[in-house]
Amino acid sequence: DIVMTQSPDSLPLSLGERATINCRSSQSVLSGSNNEIYLAWYQQKPGQPPRLIIYWASTRASGVPDRFSGSGSGTDFTLTISSLQAEDVAVYYCQQYWYFPYTFGQGTKLEI
Amino acid sequence: EVQLLESGGGLVQPGGSLRLSCAASGFTFGSYAMTWVRQAPGKGLECVSAISASGSTTYYTASVRGRFTISRDNSKNTLYLEMNSLRAEDTAVYYCANGAYSDHPHYSDSWGQGTLVTVSS
Numbered sequence: 001d002i003v004m005t006q007s008p009d010s011l012p013l014s015l016g017e018r019a020t021i022n023c024r025s026s027q028s029v030l031s032g033s034n035n036e037i038y039l040a041w042y043q044q045k046p047g048q049p050p051r052l053i054i055y056w057a058s059t060r061a062s063g064v065p066d067r068f069s070g071s072g073s074g075t076d077f078t079l080t081i082s083s084l085q086a087e088d089v090a091v092y093y094c095q096q097y098w099y100f101p102y103t104f105g106q107g108t109k110l111e112i
Numbered sequence: 113e114v115q116l117l118e119s120g121g122g123l124v125q126p127g128g129s130l131r132l133s134c135a136a137s138g139f140t141f142g143s144y145a146m147t148w149v150r151q152a153p154g155k156g157l158e159c160v161s162a163i164s165a166s167g168s169t170t171y172y173t174a175s176v177r178g179r180f181t182i183s184r185d186n187s188k189n190t191l192y193l194e195m196n197s198l199r200a201e202d203t204a205v206y207y208c209a210n211g212a213y214s215d216h217p218h219y220s221d222s223w224g225q226g227t228l229v230t231v232s233s
Contacts, residue, residue, distance in 0.1 A: 001174075040219040042157075049207050049223035050149075050157065061221055093157055097218045101173040102147075102159040 002026050002096050006105035013112060019081040021108045023094035028074035031098070038098040041070055041079045044107075045090045053092075054079065086112060114138040114222040116208045121227030128198050128231070134191040134208030134224060142166075142186035145211035147220060148193050150204035150229075160206070161193060165214035176202075198231045205229075 003026040013019055029038040037057035042050035052061040054070035057077060067082040081088055089112055094105040120132040132148070147162040161182040162171040170182050181194040191208055205226040211217025 038218070044157075049209075049226060050220075051223075052219060052221040055212070055219040055221075095157070095159075095219070097216070100159070100162060100171040100216075102162075102217075104157040104159070107156050 001101055002029065002098065002103050004094055004096055004103050004105040006092075006094060006108050008108060009106070010109045010111065013084050013110070015084055015086060015112060017084050019079075019084050019088070019110055021079045021092050021094075021110070023072075023077040023079070023105050025075045025077075025096050029096045029098035030074035037072060037074065037077075038096055039070075039072065039077050040095045040097060042093045042095065042104075043088075043090045044093065050093065081110075084110075084112065114210065116210065116222060116224035118206065118208050118224045118227040121206065121229045123230045123232065124198055125233050126199060126231055129194070129196045130198065130229060132193040132195065132206055132208075132227060132229075134193075136189045136191065136208075136210070139210065139222075141184075141189040143214055145214060145217040146184065146191045147209045147211060147217045148182065148191075149207045149209055149220075149223075150202075151207070151226075152201075152204040155204075158204075162211070162217050163191070164216070165211075169215070195229070198229075200231050203229060203231045 039057040041054040044050045058070045091107045117135045179197045207226045208224040209220035
């Protein structure tokens with residue numbers, strides 16, 4: 001299985017600050033055939049299901065504010081929130097969907 | 113609006129069985145692969161099983177292979193997860209999630225609210 005490792009585990013910040021969450025995969029999730037990166041980011045608030053934020057490593061999902069952005073290469077990825085808002089407090093997970101079992105990182109808890 | 117509604121969770125003894133259902137609406141169910149993702153209390157997310165749009169291809173994580181069976185009834189817009197030989201470590205909230213494509217789910221942009229499965233004597 002592909003192991004996904006996130007850092008940090010916890011990220012305390014202030015409103016308006018920039019948040020950077022990192023994710024590393026144990027093997028490349030870049031397809032050589034279509035040049036796509038099989039990496040998604042999800043946001044989960046307490047008592048709620050996950051919400052898709054980013055897919056194909058850098059494409060924002062529908063309705064996601066443009067302060068959220070994703071980037072990365074074949075094994076190293078970053079989720080950035082440019083200016084932290086109160087509603088962004090949540091746990092964030094990266095997920096590879098290169099092959100099954102799709103695996104998630106352990107989560108990063110974003111706190112204010 | 114896409115809606116996914118799970119049911120069938122509950123308390124079961126170790127070694128017991130449960131069948132989860134996920135009723136889908138608001139999209140063309142038969143055109144998309146689907147997944148089951150679970151989350152143990154206070155823990156992270158684990159993708160347990162997936163199925164192609166036609167139902168012809170299924171996927172399982174190693175810890176449930178041989179014990180869980182995923183299936184779908186496209187005429188009823190419903191996804192299922194049959195769980196047998198349940199263990200304490202299967203205790204979790206089970207989410208149904210849609211896939212973005214037909215053959216492989218890839219990412220999921222809609223999730224149900226989840227159903228809690230508790231395996232305990």
